[in-house]
Amino acid sequence: MFSFxxxxxxxxxxxxxxxxxxxxxxxxTFFTPIPGLSVxxxxxxxxxxxxxxxxxxxxxxxxxxxxxxxxYWGYSMPVAVLFGVLTPWEVLIASLLRRNFDxxxxxxRSLGMFIGLVVILGTFLDALFxxxxxxxxxxxxxxxxxxxxxxxxxxxxxxxxxxIGIFLLRVLTPYVKRMGLFYEGFFARKIERS
Amino acid sequence: MAYDFYVARQTVLHKLSPxxxxxxxxxxxxxALEVQDPRVNxxxxxxxxxxxxxxxxxxxxxxxxxxxxxxxxxxLSISWLFFSKVGEPLYRLxxxxxxxxxxxxLTLSMLFxxxxxxxxxxxxxxxxxxxxxxxxxxxxxxxxxxxxTFALVLRFMPLLIEEYNQIREAQMAxxxxxxxxxxxxxxxxFMAIIVPxxxxxxxxxxxxxxxIDSRGFKITGRPRTFFHEPDVSLADWFLILGLVGLFAAVFxxxxxxxxxxxxxxxx
Numbered sequence: 001m002f003s004f005x006x007x008x009x010x011x012x013x014x015x016x017x018x019x020x021x022x023x024x025x026x027x028x029t030f031f032t033p034i035p036g037l038s039v040x041x042x043x044x045x046x047x048x049x050x051x052x053x054x055x056x057x058x059x060x061x062x063x064x065x066x067x068x069x070x071x072y073w074g075y076s077m078p079v080a081v082l083f084g085v086l087t088p089w090e091v092l093i094a095s096l097l098r099r100n101f102d103x104x105x106x107x108x109r110s111l112g113m114f115i116g117l118v119v120i121l122g123t124f125l126d127a128l129f130x131x132x133x134x135x136x137x138x139x140x141x142x143x144x145x146x147x148x149x150x151x152x153x154x155x156x157x158x159x160x161x162x163x164i165g166i167f168l169l170r171v172l173t174p175y176v177k178r179m180g181l182f183y184e185g186f187f188a189r190k191i192e193r194s
Numbered sequence: 195m196a197y198d199f200y201v202a203r204q205t206v207l208h209k210l211s212p213x214x215x216x217x218x219x220x221x222x223x224x225x226a227l228e229v230q231d232p233r234v235n236x237x238x239x240x241x242x243x244x245x246x247x248x249x250x251x252x253x254x255x256x257x258x259x260x261x262x263x264x265x266x267x268x269x270l271s272i273s274w275l276f277f278s279k280v281g282e283p284l285y286r287l288x289x290x291x292x293x294x295x296x297x298x299x300l301t302l303s304m305l306f307x308x309x310x311x312x313x314x315x316x317x318x319x320x321x322x323x324x325x326x327x328x329x330x331x332x333x334x335x336x337x338x339x340x341x342x343t344f345a346l347v348l349r350f351m352p353l354l355i356e357e358y359n360q361i362r363e364a365q366m367a368x369x370x371x372x373x374x375x376x377x378x379x380x381x382x383x384f385m386a387i388i389v390p391x392x393x394x395x396x397x398x399x400x401x402x403x404x405x406i407d408s409r410g411f412k413i414t415g416r417p418r419t420f421f422h423e424p425d426v427s428l429a430d431w432f433l434i435l436g437l438v439g440l441f442a443a444v445f446x447x448x449x450x451x452x453x454x455x456x457x458x459x460x461x
Contacts (some may be wrong), residue, residue, distance in 0.1 A: 006339050006413045009403040015346030020395055022347070023354045024388075040381050042388070064347050071199070071258055071319070074266030076311035078223040137227060138304045138460075139266065144273035159381075167385060172392060181399055 009189065010057050013181070017050045017061020018068065025069035044126070044157040045164025047088055048118050051095035052103050052169055053176045055183045059095050062088035079137050086129045090122025090161050095186065103182075104173045105166055114169075119161045127154035198352065199255050199319035205248060207321045211430040212330030215322050221437035222314035226307045228444050229454040232299050235306035242313040251320050259316045263309055270308055274301035280457055299456055324348040329424045339413050346402075354395060361391050 024042040043065055050058035066084030070077050097117060101110035130153055131145035140149055176182050184191045210218070222242065229235050246256070274297060276287070281296030322330070328345045332338065362372070365386055372380050372387070447453040 007403075008406045008411060008413070009399065011339060011343050011413070012346060012399050012403045012406070015343045016350055016395060016399060018343070018347040019350030019354050020392070022351060023358060026355075027358070039377060040384075042384070046388075046392075060343070064343065068347055068351065071312070071315060072262055074262035074308070074312065076219075076223050076315040077318070078220060079227075079311060138307055139270050140273045141278040143279070144277035147277075149269070149273070163381060164385075164388070168389075168392070171389060175393065176396065179396065179400065181396060 005188075007189075010187075013054050014057040014060040014064065017047075017054065017058055018064025020050075021047060021061050021065020022068040025065055026072050039152075039156055039159070040163070041156040041160045042164055043160070044088075044090060044123060045160040045162075045166075045168065047091035048094045048114075048122070048161045048165040049168035049172070051091045052098045053173065053182055055095045055098065055186045057183070057187075059088060059091045062091040079133075082133050082137070083130065086133055087126050089125035089129065090118050090157065093122040093125075094118045094165075103169060105169050111166070114166065115162065118165065119158055123157035123161050124154055126157050127151075199258075199316075200323050201249060201251050201255065201320040203249060205321070207245065207249065207317065210321070210433070211333075211426045212322070212326040212424045213333040213426055214330075214430040214433050215318060215326065216330040216334060217434045217437055219314055219318040221441045223311055224441055225444055226310040226314070228441070228448055229307070230300075230303050230456045230460070231454045232303040232306055234454055235303050235310060239306045239310045239313065242310060242317060246313055246317050246320070249317065249320050251316065255320060256316060259312050263312045267305055267308060270304055271301055274304050296456060303456065326424070329422070332420070333424055333426070338418055350398075354391075357394055358387070358391055361387050361394075 021043045024046055028041050028043065043062065047058065047062040047065075050061055052058070054061075063084040066087070067077060067080045070080035073080075075083060094114075097113065101113045103110075105111045105114055127150050131140065131150050134140040134149070135142050135145050173182075183189050222238070226235060226238060229238070275293060276291065276297075278297045278300055279292075279294055280300060281294045283292035284295045284297075285293040287293060324345070327348070328341050331341050331344065370383055370386060372383060375383060444454065448455060452458070
């Protein structure tokens with residue numbers, strides 16, 4: 001599962017996921033009823049789907065997306081590295097657990113696992129770590145972070161992971177498999193079987 | 195929606211070598227994070243703002259930073275002014291909610307820090323071309339696989355933005371205008387844009403990786419050679435040493451002598 005050697009395709013996939021993620025982060029500003037508060041955060045849903053398709057490389061894409069969309073969200077690039085690495089938990093959980101459920105989420109067990117562990121737990125950890133980083137760099141005080149700011153963050157991520165993540169996995173997984181892009185292992189596209 | 199921040203000018207800042215520009219971004223950001231004293235942060239911010247003004251950055255670019263700085267600044271001010279219980283109660287807002295005496299300097303300090311971080315990033319992206327950014331990272335011994343990934347992201351982004359806009363316009367021609375429909379409906383209709391956009395984007399993976407492979411490219415641990423190597427002049431080395439030295443001095447003064455701190459134990 002954890003054989004590791006970087007291929008050109010891995011880099012291209014990570015870069016493409018990163019670029020899409022960054023563009024989606026910029027697009028997220030269209031879903032803001034009040035300035036600064038996004039009610040839907042599409043990169044969360046897209047990241048969860050790419051993590052299921054591409055494993056570790058989907059997570060790398062989520063990190064890169066946060067880094068390159070930083071100016072649009074009021075983060076400097078060095079601070080964005082912290083947010084990028086420490087917050088996309090739903091993406092990391094999806095990439096680690098992907099072999100335990102059907103990527104098209106067609107059966108109840110797979111759908112339940114995805115909703116429970118990625119949509120609810122993963123996005124909650126995302127919001128929690130987002131708050132911890134925000135407190136660490138001085139953007140928020142602990143009181144404000146854990147009483148006010150955490151809930152819209154969690155909600156925006158969870159709604160996106162639920163609506164966009166599930167939709168993309170159901171609609172595009174067969175296409176990704178047909179294109180030969182689906183990764184069997186966490187790092188590797190094909191697992192060598194003896 | 196665009197992703198093109200570079201401002202072509204012939205200023206002193208533009209002429210810095212790529213590694214110096216990367217070190218400038220890192221050191222100014224770390225300095226801002228290290229200092230809690232609002233006077234020092236204000237000084238750093240003014241210095242950087244003067245640098246940014248000298249670049250005559252168009253409003254198209256600076257407005258992105260201005261807007262995000264304003265929005266995050268409002269949230270940050272509410273957070274520090276009304277939710278930081280540091281020092282003695284100064285003013286009673288309503289039952290149990292006070293503004294504390296240290297909340298005001300801390301709010302100012304964090305605001306200046308936020309804007310310093312944004313201004314240093316603004317200067318960096320305005321004076322650095324994509325190729326320079328990658329060359330700078332390479333010169334600072336960042337692994338080549340990571341440099342290539344960064345370069346590809348920067349290459350993909352304008353393409354993807356253009357395609358996104360094309361698909362959005364095509365859907366607008368079919369009477370789908372995301373901006374004009376209610377928020378919940380907007381989420382549903384967003385799929386009509388995102389799915390074709392993703393399909394087109396994913397098609398690129400095979401083509402591009404085959405194109406790179408066909409040039410004999412391989413990720414190995416061996417050192418690589420490049421046709422263009424960025425020149426690092428003596429002045430650049432002095433500037434790099436100066437920036438690193440300044441950060442080290444501030445770090446030492448804060449850690450061992452307690453300077454630049456309002457609330458000890460916090461960044």
